[in-house]
Amino acid sequence: MKKVVITTLALVALTGCASKSEVAEKQATQSSFGSVLRVDPALDALVPKDATIEKVAGGFEFTEGPLWFPAGYLWFSDVKGNVVRQWSPSGVSEILRPGGYDK
Numbered sequence: 001m002k003k004v005v006i007t008t009l010a011l012v013a014l015t016g017c018a019s020k021s022e023v024a025e026k027q028a029t030q031s032s033f034g035s036v037l038r039v040d041p042a043l044d045a046l047v048p049k050d051a052t053i054e055k056v057a058g059g060f061e062f063t064e065g066p067l068w069f070p071a072g073y074l075w076f077s078d079v080k081g082n083v084v085r086q087w088s089p090s091g092v093s094e095i096l097r098p099g100g101y102d103k
Contacts, residue, residue, distance in 0.1 A: 057092045060085075 033053045038044070061080035068074050073088040077099055084096035 057087055 033055055036043075036047060036051060036053065060078045063076050063078055066074055066076045073086050075084060075086050075095065077084055079099075082098045082100075083094055084099040086093050086095045
């Protein structure tokens with residue numbers, strides 16, 4: 001469960017509105033993106049207090065629907081690209097094109 005929350009938070013960082021140059025500047029000066037706002041103490045049972053948000057991949061137009069698999073990978077949609085992708089520690093790969101969006 002902890003990996004799901006942390007990975008989902010990481011994907012949220014992928015969908016930001018910053019330009020590529022702004023993101024590159026931030027990456028050069030910091031190792032974490034944003035912060036975790038803890039409005040409910042119950043979150044501490046799922047996400048460690050020292051957890052940081054990390055960008056694990058980039059270059060997508062609009063991502064959504066992260067689905068974590070216990071085997072260690074994550075599926076997500078690149079909606080505008082009409083592609084379903086898979087993230088794992090070894091990188092990002094395309095698993096379905098078209099991704100199901102029928103124009």
